Amino acid sequence: MKGRQVARPDNMSGDDTAGGPRDSQQAPLLVAPGEDLGDSGEYSAGHGVVAMNGRLRAVKQGRKNTQDGTVSVEPRRTAYVPRPSDLVIGYIEGCTSNIWFIDIGAPFNAILPMSLGPSKAEFGGIRKVLDIGDAILCRVQEVEENHSSVVTMKGMGLRAIRSGTVEEIDPHLLGRLIGRGGNNLRQLKEETECRLIAGDNGRVWIDGEVTGMVEARAKLNDLLMEAKVAEYGGVA
Amino acid sequence: MGGYGDVRCIDENGIRLDGRTVGEIRPISIEVGVVPVADGSARMRWGLNDVIAAVYGPMEAHPRKIQRQDRAVLDVRYNMAPFSTTDRIRPGFNRRSREISKVTAEALESVVLTELYPRSKIRVEIEIICAEAGTRCAGITAASVALAHAGIPMSDMVVSVASGKVHDIVVCDLNKEEDNYGEADLPMGILPNSGELVFLQMDGDLSPEQFQEAWDYNMGAVSVIHEHMVAALKGGEA
Numbered sequence: 001m002k003g004r005q006v007a008r009p010d011n012m013s014g015d016d017t018a019g020g021p022r023d024s025q026q027a028p029l030l031v032a033p034g035e036d037l038g039d040s041g042e043y044s045a046g047h048g049v050v051a052m053n054g055r056l057r058a059v060k061q062g063r064k065n066t067q068d069g070t071v072s073v074e075p076r077r078t079a080y081v082p083r084p085s086d087l088v089i090g091y092i093e094g095c096t097s098n099i100w101f102i103d104i105g106a107p108f109n110a111i112l113p114m115s116l117g118p119s120k121a122e123f124g125g126i127r128k129v130l131d132i133g134d135a136i137l138c139r140v141q142e143v144e145e146n147h148s149s150v151v152t153m154k155g156m157g158l159r160a161i162r163s164g165t166v167e168e169i170d171p172h173l174l175g176r177l178i179g180r181g182g183n184n185l186r187q188l189k190e191e192t193e194c195r196l197i198a199g200d201n202g203r204v205w206i207d208g209e210v211t212g213m214v215e216a217r218a219k220l221n222d223l224l225m226e227a228k229v230a231e232y233g234g235v236a
Numbered sequence: 237m238g239g240y241g242d243v244r245c246i247d248e249n250g251i252r253l254d255g256r257t258v259g260e261i262r263p264i265s266i267e268v269g270v271v272p273v274a275d276g277s278a279r280m281r282w283g284l285n286d287v288i289a290a291v292y293g294p295m296e297a298h299p300r301k302i303q304r305q306d307r308a309v310l311d312v313r314y315n316m317a318p319f320s321t322t323d324r325i326r327p328g329f330n331r332r333s334r335e336i337s338k339v340t341a342e343a344l345e346s347v348v349l350t351e352l353y354p355r356s357k358i359r360v361e362i363e364i365i366c367a368e369a370g371t372r373c374a375g376i377t378a379a380s381v382a383l384a385h386a387g388i389p390m391s392d393m394v395v396s397v398a399s400g401k402v403h404d405i406v407v408c409d410l411n412k413e414e415d416n417y418g419e420a421d422l423p424m425g426i427l428p429n430s431g432e433l434v435f436l437q438m439d440g441d442l443s444p445e446q447f448q449e450a451w452d453y454n455m456g457a458v459s460v461i462h463e464h465m466v467a468a469l470k471g472g473e474a
Contacts, residue, residue, distance in 0.1 A: 030470045033347075033384045034392030034429045050391065057429070059349060059389040061469050077275065077387030079294055079353075093296075107294035107308070107356035147354065 031058040037071050046072025080105045080171045080201040082149045086140040089166055089203035090151065092132050097124045102138070105168070105201040108147045112138065116152040118160070135161040137197065137205065164195070164207030167220055171202040176227045177220070184223075192216040243417045245402045253413050254283075261397070261409040261457050266378070266468035268385045276386020278468065280378040283411060284368035289378035290361045291386040297357035307350035309357050312341040314375055316364040336372045337362075343376055343396070343425040343435035349389040358388060369415035373398050373423050376435065381465050391427075393465055394434055397457045398423035399450035406446050408453035422450045428462035431455070 031037065035058045040051040048060040049071050058064070062075040082088070082104060090102035090110065098114040112130075114121050121129040130136065137158050138151040153159070169177065177198055178185045189196050192215045194208030206216045250258050262283030271277035274290035281287075297303040302311075314336040318325050340362065348358065360383065362375040373396035380393040400410045402418035410418060420442045425435025442450060 032393065032466045032469045033390040034427070035466075036429065048389070052391070057391065059391060060387055061384045062387075075387045077385070079275075079387065103296070107296070107353045109296040 029064045030062070031064050031073055032061050033059055037064065037073075043069055043071045046070040048073030048075055075172065077170055078172050079107055082106050082110065082140045082143050082201070084140055084143055086200035087197075088138060088140060088151065088201040089161070089197075089199040089205055090136055090138055090201075092130050092134045092136065094132060095126055095130075098126065100126065100130055102136070102151055104140075104149070104151065105171075105203060106149070108149065110140070110149040110151045112136075112151050112153065116141065116150070116154055118153055130160055135166055135205075137161055137199070161205055161207075164205055165213055165217070167204045167206060167217060169202045169204060169220065169224055171200065173224060173227050174198055174200070174202060177204070177223060188216060188219055192219070243413065245414045245417055246405055246407070250405075252407065252411070254411055256409075258405060258407045259453060259456070261460060262411065264461060264464045266381055266464050268381060268468050274382075274386070276382045276384070276388070278378045278381035278385060280374050280381070282370065282374045282377075283409075284366055285364070285371055285374045286366035287371065287374045287378045288363045288365060289375065289382040290363075291379070291382045291388065292359040292361075293386075294353040294356040294358050294388070297355060302357070303355045306354055308348075308353035308355075310341045310345050310348065310350070310360060311357050312337045312344065312360045312362065312379070314340055314362045314364075314372070316367060316371065320364045320367040336375065339435060339437065340372065340376050340379060343394050344379060344383065346434040347380075347390045347392050347394055347427065348383060349391065352389055358383075369410050369412045370398050370423070372396070373425075376425055377461060377465065381468055384465075384469055392429050392432075393427075393462070394425045395428050395458045395461045395465065396423060396425040396435060397454050397461060399453040399457075401440065401442055401446055401450070406442075406449040406453065408450075408457055420446070420450075422447070422454065424451070424454045426455065426458045428458050 037056040037058055040054050040056050045051045045056055049056050050059055056071055058073045060073050060075040062073045065072050065074055088104045090104040092100050093103045094101040100112040102110045102112050104110050114126055118129050138153050139155055140149055141152040142150040192212040194206050194212040194216045197205045206213050246252050265281045268278045270279040271290040274292055276291040279288050294308055297309055302309055314333050316325050318327050360379050362379055364371045376394055376396035399408045399422050400418050401420040402414045420440030422438050426433055
């Protein structure tokens with residue numbers, strides 16, 4: 001960085017903080033976009049990292065991981081990217097005579113053809129079955145090369161959501177919610193006496209008595225705060 | 237940018253009206269996560285400027301005509317609140333806010349890896365709560381932090397700062413009086429890690445030497461502002 005040094009109001013120095021590889025002993029090691037993560041000759045670039053001009057640079061804010069000669073950044077927040085067979089909770093955002101457009105929280109809307117929707121839908125009358133704003137539990141059937149995805153409601157347990165509430169969490173925190181072998185989620189269900197279904201897109205359907213739902217939402221928030229503290233030192 | 241009247245913004249010792257020297261920037265503080273419903277957000281206080289930036293997406297781009305088959309589009313909206321200045325601002329878009337929204341989007345598009353999300357849209361809302369000169373720079377800087385906070389992949393963050401000329405003296409980071417009574421203003425957007433320039437505007441006249449001096453002030457201020465941005469994202473103090 002060329003140019004003259006500018007005095008700060010508190011007379012501190014203006015050292016460049018992104019000058020080179022950081023001390024790996026610090027935990028958790030958070031990085032910001034553009035931060036230098038070392039020489040690309042020593043390590044290969046993993047998720048959230050790009051090699052530019054012989055150096056590795058973070059492209060996301062998150063936690064730096066170095067494993068098996070690969071440097072990656074575990075992002076603090078991610079957009080959901082659909083994959084075939086994902087169970088997701090979506091909202092109807094629009095429709096034509098025979099297709100619903102579904103917001104599944106991804107960068108691109110999914111489509112639900114009438115043939116894959118609830119069996120009672122008829123051509124031209126699909127809004128009588130699922131209207132704009134309705135929530136549905138569905139499964140990703142297909143993701144095309146151009147990122148368009150198709151979801152289906154044909155399958156066990158897939159349905160329109162008519163009761164309860166839908167909460168949203170970051171998709172990468174689902175593992176913490178579900179726990180090893182589904183233990184955390186099972187425990188949460190037992191404690192709150194609610195039906196909980198966690199979609200792969202980070203939306204969680206909570207259904208039960210009002211007191212149980214309130215308790216489940218509070219516990220969900222607690223769990224997320226714990227995750228933030230554990231992973232990112234409490235950064236919002 | 238007028239140079240009218242006999243207002244003196246700098247004394248003979250080079251001290252400005254707010255007590256700063258010519259190369260000093262105003263105090264900065266940045267916090268993230270101020271808009272819980274947004275995917276990413278940041279609030280920047282820069283002198284008396286108070287700016288909130290919120291990022292939503294990436295999401296499906298509507299209307300469809302704005303979609304690009306090979307990349308995402310940045311939908312930036314810069315707005316000054318009616319109460320942000322001493323004179324009430326008429327609510328809604330105007331020529332100035334359209335221009336600033338456009339240059340902000342272009343500056344940010346140079347760092348956001350838009351090719352990862354073709355046909356989608358990233359919405360960036362910049363709201364000026366309190367204005368004291370340099371709001372476009374504060375807006376771009378706050379939007380950069382908000383984008384990083386939202387987890388949008390970026391090759392770097394954009395740091396924006398302005399220097400200008402007041403009574404034929406080049407000063408860094410103009411305040412309101414200097415902006416009103418000064419002769420020139422040079423806002424720049426710079427990538428702190430590579431030193432690349434992604435945004436440059438100039439209002440008024442600067443000689444080549446004065447331009448170089450203003451350029452150097454801006455380049456020097458970038459590392460200080462970048463420290464604050466990184467510290468905010470990491471949850472610490474700069």
